[in-house]
Amino acid sequence: MDYKKVKTDTTSVTRNKNDFYEQTGNIYESLVVMSKRANQIGLEIKDELNKKIAEFASPTDNLEEIFENREQIEIAKYYEQLPKATLIAVHEFLNEQIYFRNPDAEEKN
Numbered sequence: 001m002d003y004k005k006v007k008t009d010t011t012s013v014t015r016n017k018n019d020f021y022e023q024t025g026n027i028y029e030s031l032v033v034m035s036k037r038a039n040q041i042g043l044e045i046k047d048e049l050n051k052k053i054a055e056f057a058s059p060t061d062n063l064e065e066i067f068e069n070r071e072q073i074e075i076a077k078y079y080e081q082l083p084k085a086t087l088i089a090v091h092e093f094l095n096e097q098i099y100f101r102n103p104d105a106e107e108k109n
Contacts, residue, residue, distance in 0.1 A: 008091035010083045019094055024102075033100045034089045042085035049079050 020030040056072050083091075092098045 006083060006088055006091065008083050008087055010081075010087070012087070015090070015094075023093070023096065029102065030093065033098060034086070034093050037092060037098050038085040038089035041088050045079065045082070045085065049075070 017027065020027050024030045024033065052075050053072050056069055089098075
């Protein structure tokens with residue numbers, strides 16, 4: 001998924017807690033789903049950032065070149081401005097864009 005195109009809040013906002021009950025019936029289960037999704041998103045963004053920064057790395061850089069590499073700085077600034085992984089996960093959950101299942105609940109039925 002392209003997280004750069006996600007239209008979500010970039011800061012924390014107050015939300016209605018009842019919105020989190022609707023899909024699961026349990027707020028704690030909702031938090032677990034969003035937490036696991038936020039971890040997935042965070043890892044994907046981190047891997048993408050590391051790949052882009054690695055393109056500019058060379059084994060012969062001296063200390064001055066490392067601190068003055070403008071391309072790496074611009075890439076890092078861009079990724080810092082993206083919405084945080086938790087905010088993206090909350091947005092996806094509230095818009096029912098996350099697939100999840102509870103195997104324990106399925107066994108009881």
